[in-house]
Amino acid sequence: MAGILDSVNQRTQLVGQNRLELLLFKLNGRQRFGINVFKVKEVLQCPRLTGLPQRNTMVKGVANIRGQTISIIDLSKSMGGRPIEQTENSFVIISEYNRSVQGFLVNSVERIINVNWESILPPPKGAGRLNYMTAVTEIDGELVEILDVEKILDEIAPVKTTVNAEIVEQVSHLNTERQKPILIADDSSVARRQIQKTMATLGLECIVAENGKLALNKLREMAATGPINEQLSMVISDVEMPEMDGYTLTAEIRNDPALKDLYVILHTSLSGVFNKALVEKVGANNFIAKFHPDELASAVKQAL
Structure with missing residues (x-):
């Protein structure tokens, strides 16, 4: 696991070729999910978490990682699923979205795959208002859900939209x-x-x-x-x-x-x-x- 993102800087050559690499992971259950490797800074075993008073219920706690205090979001709970209880056996995906760094608590991390954007399809129609997919693709005969992380983060901490x-x-x-x-x-x-x-x-x-x-x-x-x-x-x-x-x-x-x-x-x-x-x-x-x-x-x- 320590070396899963060692070559992330070399992967930038994929951008512009209508290709991307997905980091596959699971929450509670067999369903696979994907996140773009370019948004991932680090993957690590879940560190000790510190609870904060009056924190958002989707935030499992905060962790000090390489001198930076980072909020750890229970990704399963934030999507309406069961919370991930056993943090000591779980992993954290440290990611950067929209100029902020946060950690996503997941049950397991599998591997990185290389795919073409043409094989990444919009989510099925009629998926409903509470759907958190931004796209889907098929890997090894199984559907992989690519999450709308911006939607998840906006529900936890809405960004300012007013203009000066x-x-x-x-x-x-x-x-x-x-x-x-x-x-x-x-x-x-x-x-x-x-x-x-x-x-x-x-x-x-x-x-x-x-x-x-x-x-x-x-x-x-x-x-x-x-x-x-x-x-x-x-x-x-x-x-x-x-x-x-x-x-x-x-x-x-x-x-x-x-x-x-x-x-x-x-x-x-x-x-x-x-x-x-x-x-x-x-x-x-x-x-x-x-x-x-x-x-x-x-x-x-x-x-x-």
Whole structure:
């Protein structure tokens, strides 16, 4: 287990090839779950946990790991399942999402697999409001659920979504009533809602796509009816999405004569490991880490 992430820095070459690596783990039961290796900083045997008064009930406790105090979230309980009781026999996945570091308590960690985003599919329709899947894939004949971690974290500690009044005022001077809509591509329902709320504060309309493939199809449909820059002001895209990731979406936009001049902002929870050279290689105009409404609003103001 100690060496499971030793080569994580070498894995960055997969990004931009519409591929990713998933760390597989289990909670209570046989169901396998997956998390992107790029969001994982460390995997370790669950350390001694310290309880805190008035903590969120989904937080098992806090641990001091390499000089940093980290909240340890019971991933099973946070998804409505049975809590993980035997912490001494469990593992903690230390991850970085949206500029924060937290630990996820899991029952067992299996292995890392290499998959193509095309084999990562959206969750089944009708999965329900309380569904925590952002995507699914099949490994060894079994369904692996890829979790919407942003949704889980938002329910435990909602992020600020208000925009600084000064930025709102600056954008208002750009005459937002005449601005064209923004296309948002993101597979997380929470992330889409956060972006839409920020754009609404700025007086901007949004068109929403749930992954890169759907976004590209929508863009090409729009371009078939007339110049795309007369219909959209920009694209704000997540990087991690089923069927087509944000890097591939950006590259496809740049390679399509009808779309190549679109302004593209990549907006991702991969806050600790993004590859600036790759962002420039695929042709994105800007790259910002989720989720900071003022930074997103400022990036949109700059684009407009």
